[in-house]
Amino acid sequence: MRNSRFIALHRGGELSPIDHRLLALWAADCAETILFLYKDHHDDCRPQHALDVIRAWARGEVKTGVAMKASVAAHAAARLATDRAAVAAARAAAQAVATAHFADHCIGAVYYAMKARAASGDDAETEKLQRLLQLPTHLRELVQQGMAARMMK
Numbered sequence: 001m002r003n004s005r006f007i008a009l010h011r012g013g014e015l016s017p018i019d020h021r022l023l024a025l026w027a028a029d030c031a032e033t034i035l036f037l038y039k040d041h042h043d044d045c046r047p048q049h050a051l052d053v054i055r056a057w058a059r060g061e062v063k064t065g066v067a068m069k070a071s072v073a074a075h076a077a078a079r080l081a082t083d084r085a086a087v088a089a090a091r092a093a094a095q096a097v098a099t100a101h102f103a104d105h106c107i108g109a110v111y112y113a114m115k116a117r118a119a120s121g122d123d124a125e126t127e128k129l130q131r132l133l134q135l136p137t138h139l140r141e142l143v144q145q146g147m148a149a150r151m152m153k
Contacts, residue, residue, distance in 0.1 A: 003149065005142055006104040019139060020103050021058040026139070027096035027109035028054045030131045031089070034116040038089035042081060047093035050074040054097040067100035088116035107146045 007013020008020055015023075028051045038047050053070040056062045074094035081087045092115075095108030110131050114124035132140050 002102065002104060003142075003146060006102065006146060008103065015103050020099075022136065022139060023103050023106040023143075024054050024058045024096070024099040026131070026135055027099045027106035028058075029134065030106075030109045030113045031092035031096040033131075034085075034089045034092060034113045034127075036089075037083075037085040037116050037120055038077075038081065038093075041083050041086045042077070044077045044080070046070075046073040046077040047090040050093040050097040054100060057097075057100045064100045067097045071095070071098040071101075071105075083119075085116045085119035088112045088119055092116060104146055107143060107150060110143070111147075111150075 002013075004013045006015055008015050009017065031047075032051055035047060035051070038044075050070040050073065053062060053067050057064065057067045071094045074090055074097065078087050078090035078094060081090055089112070092109050092112035095105045095112055098105035099109070110128060113131065114127050117127040118124040132143065135143060
């Protein structure tokens with residue numbers, strides 16, 4: 001069951017449109033920082049396109065359906081990748097753009113950013129802490145709770 005704090009107000013949850021957009025932009029930033037790990041191995045522009053779409057969604061320029069299609073496309077790009085870091089980087093972009101549909105997908109963006117860092121030999125925990133510090137306090141607490149809940153499953 002989804003945490004109602006991640007569900008948009010218009011869907012009966014508690015998440016304001018402003019906070020939904022903030023989570024989407026934060027997720028895009030999380031994925032953007034590691035996308036080079038994908039681009040170093042592949043010419044496929046679908047993961048980058050996914051990040052462009054979520055930023056456009058946050059500005060109100062595209063509908064959620066466009067974001068959902070971009071997420072599916074970025075996941076398809078991830079399936080074609082062979083390097084573990086590249087796969088995780090593409091999946092981070094796919095999760096980031098899926099935040100338009102359900103805000104808790106932002107957790108997937110940071111999770112896959114951590115996986116990408118770990119696969120490339122970097123410190124995944126540092127990645128998580130750096131990304132969390134970019135959030136306003138109330139959203140940081142929400143994301144941390146969401147991450148903890150997913151770890152328990």
